[in-house]
Amino acid sequence: MGKSTFLQDFKAFAMKGNVIEMAVGVVIGGAFGKIVSSLVANVIMPPIGLLVGGVNFTDLKWVMKAAEIGADGKEIAPAVTLDYGQFLQATFDFLIIAFAIFLFIRLITKLTTKKQAEVAAAPPTPPAPTKEEVLLTEIRDLLKEKNN
Numbered sequence: 001m002g003k004s005t006f007l008q009d010f011k012a013f014a015m016k017g018n019v020i021e022m023a024v025g026v027v028i029g030g031a032f033g034k035i036v037s038s039l040v041a042n043v044i045m046p047p048i049g050l051l052v053g054g055v056n057f058t059d060l061k062w063v064m065k066a067a068e069i070g071a072d073g074k075e076i077a078p079a080v081t082l083d084y085g086q087f088l089q090a091t092f093d094f095l096i097i098a099f100a101i102f103l104f105i106r107l108i109t110k111l112t113t114k115k116q117a118e119v120a121a122a123p124p125t126p127p128a129p130t131k132e133e134v135l136l137t138e139i140r141d142l143l144k145e146k147n148n
Contacts (some may be wrong), residue, residue: 036097044096045089057092060085 004012013019049056060083067079127139 023091032100033097036100037093040093040096046090057085060088120128 018038045057062082063079064082064085065080068077070076
């Protein structure tokens with residue numbers, strides 16, 4: 001066999017089943033992340049914000065230095081802020097996504113375990129008779145007929 005080229009090696013790597021499955025998982029995971037982020041931002045957080053006084057968590061910040069405004073009213077230097085609300089929102093998104101994935105994996109594990117238990121509990125099917133057993137059965141049946 002000749003020397004393998006970089007492209008041949010890459011093709012062999014990329015065409016492995018695990019790599020393709022992982023790529024599909026990443027794409028689906030990205031889409032799932034968007035769905036959960038939308039769920040959190042548009043469905044879960046508005047009622048929570050309403051309960052805590054109409055606060056939008058992404059707007060929470062600590063102003064370390066106020067913006068400098070010039071005499072003409074234009075901003076000379078932007079404010080220096082610590083946007084901890086963004087962090088809280090990202091943490092909440094992560095917890096919701098992690099919980100959803102946990103429930104999904106738990107469901108799959110239970111279904112797999114149940115299927116394995118059903119397979120283990122099923123009575124084993126008897127093996128098919130061998131040629132000798134079939135022949136002996138035929139001889140026995142012929143002898144019974146002859147004697148009757």
